Amino acid sequence: MSENISYTEAAKFLKSHDNYYILIHSSPDGDAVGSGYGLCFALREMGKKANVLCSDPIPEKYEYIMKEYEPQKFANSCIISTDLADTKLLGKATSMYADFVELAIDHHISNTGFAKKLVLDGQASSACEIVYDILKQGELPINPLIASCLFTGIETDTGCFKFECTTPRCHEIAAEIIRDHHIPFASINRTLFDIKSLERIKLEQRVMEGLRTYLDGKCAIAAVTLSDMEITGAAQEELEGVASLPMCIKGVSVGVTIKEKEPGKFKISMRSAEDIDVSEICRKFGGGGHIRAAGCTLEGDVDSVRLKVLAAIAPVMGIDLWLA
Numbered sequence: 288m289s290e291n292i293s294y295t296e297a298a299k300f301l302k303s304h305d306n307y308y309i310l311i312h313s314s315p316d317g318d319a320v321g322s323g324y325g326l327c328f329a330l331r332e333m334g335k336k337a338n339v340l341c342s343d344p345i346p347e348k349y350e351y352i353m354k355e356y357e358p359q360k361f362a363n364s365c366i367i368s369t370d371l372a373d374t375k376l377l378g379k380a381t382s383m384y385a386d387f388v389e390l391a392i393d394h395h396i397s398n399t400g401f402a403k404k405l406v407l408d409g410q411a412s413s414a415c416e417i418v419y420d421i422l423k424q425g426e427l428p429i430n431p432l433i434a435s436c437l438f439t440g441i442e443t444d445t446g447c448f449k450f451e452c453t454t455p456r457c458h459e460i461a462a463e464i465i466r467d468h469h470i471p472f473a474s475i476n477r478t479l480f481d482i483k484s485l486e487r488i489k490l491e492q493r494v495m496e497g498l499r500t501y502l503d504g505k506c507a508i509a510a511v512t513l514s515d516m517e518i519t520g521a522a523q524e525e526l527e528g529v530a531s532l533p534m535c536i537k538g539v540s541v542g543v544t545i546k547e548k549e550p551g552k553f554k555i556s557m558r559s560a561e562d563i564d565v566s567e568i569c570r571k572f573g574g575g576g577h578i579r580a581a582g583c584t585l586e587g588d589v590d591s592v593r594l595k596v597l598a599a600i601a602p603v604m605g606i607d608l609w610l611a
Contacts, residue, residue: 288400289391289398289400289401289402289403289404289405289407290403290404290405291404291405291406291407292390292404292405292406293406294406294417294420294421294424294425295424295425296404297390297392297404297406297421297425298421298422298424298425298426298427299425300389300390300404301326301329301330301333301335301390301421301425301427302333302425302427304335304365305335305336306335306336306337306361306362306363306364306365307327307330307335307336307337307338307364307365307366307367308337308338308340308364308365308366308367308384309323309326309327309337309338309339309340309367309368309369310323310340310341310366310367310368310369310371310377310381310384310388311323311339311340311341311368311369311370311371312341312370312371312372312376312377312378313341313342313343313376313377313378313381314343314378314523314524314526314527314548314554315341315343315345315346316443316444316527317349317439317440317442317443317444317479317527318370318413318414318415318439318440318441318443318444319341319369319370319371319414319440320345320346320349320352320436320439320440321352321413321414321415321436321437321438321439321440321441321443322369322370322392322413322414322415322417322418322436322437322440323339323341323369323370324339324352324353324356324436325415325418325419325433325436325437325440326367326369326392326418327339327356328355328356328430328432328433328436329418329422329427329428329429329433331359332427332428332430332433333427333428336359336361337359338358338359338361338364339356340380340381340384341378341380341381342377342378342379342380342381342382343378343523343524344523344524345524346524346525346527347524347525348478348479348482348527349439351435351474351475351478352432352435352436352439355432365389365390366384366387366388366389367388367389367390367391367392367402368388368390368391368392368393368402369391369392369393369414369418370392370393370394370395370413370414370440371391371393372393372395372397372398372399372575372576373397373398373399373401373575374386374388374399374401375573385401386401388401388402388403389402389403389404390402390403390404390405390406391404391405391406391407392406392414392417392418392421393405393406393407393414393417394407394408394409394410394411394412394413394414394416394417395407395409395575395576395577396409396566396575396577396578397566397570397574397575397576397577397581406421410454411454411456411457412441412444412445412452412453412454412456412457413440413441413443413444413445413452413457414440414444415436415437415438415439415440415441415444416437416440416441416456416457416460418437419437419441419460419464420460429467429468430468431468431469431470434464434467434468434470435468435470435471435475437460437464438461438464438465438470438472438475439475439479441457441460441461442461442475442476442479442480443479443527445457446531447476447479447480448461450579450580451579452577452579483525484521484525486519486520486521486522486525487521487525489519489520489521490511490515490516490519490521490525490529491529491532493515493518493519494509494510494511494515494529494532494544495509495532497509497510498532498533498536500536500539501597502597502600502601502604502606502608503606504538504539505538505539505540505541505604505606506539506540506541506542506543506597506600506604507533507534507536507539507541507542507543508533508542508543508544508545508593508596508597509529509532509533509542509543509544509545510544510545510546510547510589510593511526511529511544511545511546511547512547512589513547513549513550523548526546529544529546529556530542530544530556530558530580531558532544533558534558534560539560540559540560540561540563540604541557541558541559541563541565541600541604542557542558542559543555543556543557543558543596543600544556545589545592545593545596547589548584551586551587551588552584552585552586553584553585553586553587553589553592554582554583554584555569555572555574555582555583555584555585555592555596556580556581556582557569557576557580557581557582557596558579558580559578559579559580560579563603563604564578564603565577565578565579565580565581566578566581567603568581568599568600568603569581569582569583570583571599572584572585572595572599
């Protein structure tokens with residue numbers, strides 16, 4: 288298991304090496320991108336060399352970050368991770384590094400302790416919040432680019448400050464970033480939450496048409512198949528945010544999105560609005576995450592996967608699946 292270290296100790300660790308690989312999870316979201324690249328740019332400002340490694344393409348919406356990034360050439364790297372709860376989430380291209388992570392920076396209570404050293408705060412809104420405090424407490428550099436990265440993760444993981452993980456501290460950090468670094472926060476928020484491709488809009492329409500409610504209307508399940516992706520022309524990296532669609536329905540306590548990543552293999556995203564711990568449900572399938580937002584992977588076809596998910600959720604709600 289990992290040795291838990293403080294923010295100050297993490298800052299000292301970052302100062303102690305010269306070359307870094309930063310691992311983020313596959314299907315990267317705003318917090319993975321923001322924390323990974325924000326830390327990468329901070330290390331480069333310190334005179335270190337650093338690259339971010341991800342098995343999947345970075346979604347186009349984060350172009351305002353990626354246009355500033357060019358991979359560097361170096362060897363003998365210290366391997367760290369951000370926003371990664373389990374090395375099973377790395378994906379094929381970066382799984383070779385799974386057993387060599389020296390430091391993990393994370394906010395998932397389900398973190399498996401895969402790294403030698405761990406900075407974990409399950410009360411933090413995001414990994415970006417933790418990275419920000421590490422940089423501040425360690426008196427490490429934060430410039431407008433780094434600040435924009437960290438703002439991105441806080442905004443996306445809090446749903447623009449509407450999710451339960453929102454805390455006074457993350458509001459304070461966002462305010463400090465806007466005040467001290469004058470980032471284009473309005474433009475960033477519009478890019479993150481308002482602008483979508485026509486293909487994504489068509490996909491949302493198709494997903495909502497197929498969405499169904501179960502368990503006395505308390506559970507809603509949406510499915511995104513490879514066929515849906517092909518018909519609408521939407522790209523895999525455009526799926527971020529689809530998991531929130533089932534929770535838009537009045538009366539729904541648990542929203543589930545079943546996304547087909549490859550034939551017969553589905554990524555399950557669960558969300559809850561009340562006192563249901565979806566991380567515990569996902570843990571039964573080898574996954575995990577947060578109390579209100581978690582995920583796992585299942586194999587089969589859409590119908591069999593949907594039934595497995597319902598069978599796990601029903602007893603938590605105190606409902607007999609076969610009578611619902």
